[in-house]
Amino acid sequence: MYITITPQQTQGNFSQSAADYVAYLEKENESLSLSEQEHFFNQHGDKITAEQVISEIDGNTKKLSRHEPKFYAITVSPSQAELRRLKDHSRDLKVYTRELMKAYAQSFHREIHGRAPNVDDIKYFAKVEHQRYFKGKDREVRENQPIASKILELQHQKRRIVRGEETGNLEQIKEKISELEQSAPHQLDGKRIVQGMAKLGHQTHVHLIVSRRDASNSVSLSPGSKYRASEVMLHGKPVKRGFDRDQFFTQAEKVFDAKFEYQRNFVEHYPSRKLMVQNPKLYYSTILGLPANEKAFALKLLGKSGVHLPQIPTNKVQLALKTIKALKRGVELAIKSGSIGI
Structure with missing residues (x-):
């Protein structure tokens, strides 16, 4: 599961409105018939228009300055293995998104009118897309x-x-170009893979646009907060603040696994990926200590994610620091490219 949380761009000439982002999310519909098009939805409604999304997000910005994000964009991208567990990609991901947003609300260390936030306090709209493009x-x-x-x-x-x-x-140059095109290491349908080319296979994912303010337009709920859980004095009163990303990402996996009976491998777990960054030696030692089938699948997943796998030692004693560093570099590159997500 690859999840990103990105604040609205507010610097330079970026619009203060959500209109540009909503228009971007509508582009996939342009080439589809009316029956094939995906509509915006939220916790309780389907077939919500783009105009309503813009109006509600833009109208829910009380007390936010020009340089503060008015909304956050969240992208939820299941892996190919996760998508294979779904019977109907569009329907199942809508169900999953609604459960995911309950976990999102619970990850805030805030109070709204003296109580913890719940999903009905979150003003959001989501949209399922079925295409992804190389970046x-x-x-x-x-x-x-x-x-x-x-x-x-x-x-x-x-x-x-x-x-x-x-x-x-000119003919010789044309031939050289043709030879180079054919020599490219990565191709799809006989064509060199370039930025903007559509990816093959199941690529269904979900885009969400989430208001910075709660549904009552009275409390700021920022998932970009650098605080996990703390309190600060405001006007002489203690105020809770913070968003626990670790909790949110972990719950995102647990909700998916429980709902779709998905058996998650060690390398697919969010805590495992954190371990890779914090303690790579323990991370790779753990992989090598997995049962044979699980270890083979873990290494296969890493390889598919673009990780260059050096010769893997057969036991923990042989686990050389050089091998650990090589694997770590490969996984870091895969994470940055979006192949392995959090």
């Missing part, structure tokens, strides 16, 4: 980049020849 940070795009640079230079050379700025054989 510049994806491993396939990065590893194709040397080829892409050579092709780009040849294309520039072609233009200079056409303009008469230099001499050269």
